[in-house]
Amino acid sequence: MSRVGYNLKQAVSQMGRNKAMYFTSVLAITAMMLILGLFFVAFVNVNMFAKSIEKDVNVVQIYIKDGSSEEVTKAVGTALEKTDGVDRTEFVTKADAMEALKKKWGDNGYLLENLPENPLPDSYVVYVSDKDAANSVAASAPKIEGVEDVVYYRDTIEKLAQISHFIEVGSLVAMGFLVIVSIIIVANTIKLTVFNREKEIGIMKYLGATNWFVKAPFIWGGIFVGVLASVFATGLTYLIYTKITGIIGSDITRILSVTVVPADQLTNILLGMFLCLGIGIGVIGSSISIRRFLNV
Numbered sequence: 001m002s003r004v005g006y007n008l009k010q011a012v013s014q015m016g017r018n019k020a021m022y023f024t025s026v027l028a029i030t031a032m033m034l035i036l037g038l039f040f041v042a043f044v045n046v047n048m049f050a051k052s053i054e055k056d057v058n059v060v061q062i063y064i065k066d067g068s069s070e071e072v073t074k075a076v077g078t079a080l081e082k083t084d085g086v087d088r089t090e091f092v093t094k095a096d097a098m099e100a101l102k103k104k105w106g107d108n109g110y111l112l113e114n115l116p117e118n119p120l121p122d123s124y125v126v127y128v129s130d131k132d133a134a135n136s137v138a139a140s141a142p143k144i145e146g147v148e149d150v151v152y153y154r155d156t157i158e159k160l161a162q163i164s165h166f167i168e169v170g171s172l173v174a175m176g177f178l179v180i181v182s183i184i185i186v187a188n189t190i191k192l193t194v195f196n197r198e199k200e201i202g203i204m205k206y207l208g209a210t211n212w213f214v215k216a217p218f219i220w221g222g223i224f225v226g227v228l229a230s231v232f233a234t235g236l237t238y239l240i241y242t243k244i245t246g247i248i249g250s251d252i253t254r255i256l257s258v259t260v261v262p263a264d265q266l267t268n269i270l271l272g273m274f275l276c277l278g279i280g281i282g283v284i285g286s287s288i289s290i291r292r293f294l295n296v
Helices: 002-017 019-054 070-081 094-112 131-143 154-196 198-206 211-256 263-293
Strands: 059-064 086-092 123-128 147-152
Touching (some): 059 070, 086 094
16 A cells, blocks of 8 residues: 555656646547547437437328318328238327327426417328338328328438448547547657656666556556546536537427437446546556656
8 A cells, every 4th residue: 555655646746747748638638538528429319319210110100281171081091001011000189299299308398388279280100011111101192182291200210320320430430549649648748757757767776676666656647647638528528518408409309309318327428438548548658658668
């Protein structure tokens, strides 16, 4: 414990003597982690949105023109059931649609209660066997008398999957590049610190200090850099994400009927991810620098 205490004290001391270098390292790594954090929250939200509508992958929503008679509405349902590939149809009244929308909005459902009238139309939910059947229904339904609009989610899901894949690949590429740059930054910072203590280290080695005893304060210094950058990056990501969701979160809920991932839920994941990444960068960067420039 006394040796650990000594190493920690030496690490803090050398950080104090080289404030500018360590501050620059923390700042640079924080910026890089912030970029990764924003990639991460974007990926999580796009992925959640895709999953929220994935259940509708083989579902086509057929909206009935407002004011249509009961006979016309029933005729639409009969025509849909005769379409090839349709497994079954489900009629949804405008009142039922409003209740379902209120539940989907959750805590924001109260916003729908003060509407002067229900703007949602009656509709049919058409369950199909496969994509070809869905395409057939989506193409033929607009020709049926009484049909106002057709909503089909498969194309949206496929596009979201492509976006999610792009963000995932972009995140991995960015992470690889930024981790390498971060390791180089930490290594250069430690290298300059080593040069400042070159004589002191030579004396320690002459007196019989072990390699680990010499390296430990520098490794702890790299770890401190990584931990500080992790905390700062998590805090900044939380503030930016909270600000963005505060501005557009309610609009997304109203327009798309989905909610964004809560900031608190993401923060814990980000902090753990950044701490592992930061500590790894600090240890690897400092180890490389010491091995290369001290030959210990």
